[in-house]
Amino acid sequence: MDIVINGQARSFEGDPEMPLLWYLRDELGLTGAKFGCGTGLCGACVVHIDGIASFSCVTPMSVAEGTEVVTIEGLSPDGTHPVQAAWRELNVAQCGYCQTGQIMQAAALLAATPDPTDEDIDAAMSQNICRCGTYPRIRAAIKRAAGQEVR
Missing domain, CATH: 1.10.150.120 ([2Fe-2S]-binding domain)
Structure with missing residues (x-):
């Protein structure tokens, strides 16, 4: 699966049902999005997927495929947003x-x-x-x- 994260093209070959949050945190080391409830109810895991605020804890990698994801780390690398x-x-x-x-x-x-x-x-x-x-x-x-x- 191909995905763009914070402007960088990435390739993922794992479980297509794995939540995007785990890919971001565990495989890419982007720990800004947090695990809160795990059910998309608290918002601690919000990232932008194609410009839309999305709960990464309930978004499987198969849904994120072909999208552009922005995390807090990519919103403004120097914190000036x-x-x-x-x-x-x-x-x-x-x-x-x-x-x-x-x-x-x-x-x-x-x-x-x-x-x-x-x-x-x-x-x-x-x-x-x-x-x-x-x-x-x-x-x-x-x-x-x-x-x-x-x-």
Whole structure:
């Protein structure tokens, strides 16, 4: 199977039902996407597949074949993506475990909806769980990344 990950062509010859998350973490050493629930309910494993925020823990390699995958490591190698910058500026992370998934979900939201409303943010981010409850800071960071005034 051929797949492009963070701009680099890769070839995979393993089990086509293996989750993309395990390929990224165990075979490529890209550990930004985290294992959380393993059922696509928490969002810790979010990556972009052809520009769409996707749960890598439930995406088999057979589905990822022929796609372009971007992980947090490829979103901005130097950490300057507007969402990453806003996350740092507003000190969003508490424990940090879910934050890569949150950032990837937010980046996909802003790529599709550059000037999101609160409702847009709530709808997009409802798929990502933060056990520390940093939701107000997450929303503020998304607004800052979108160039909106943050109160």
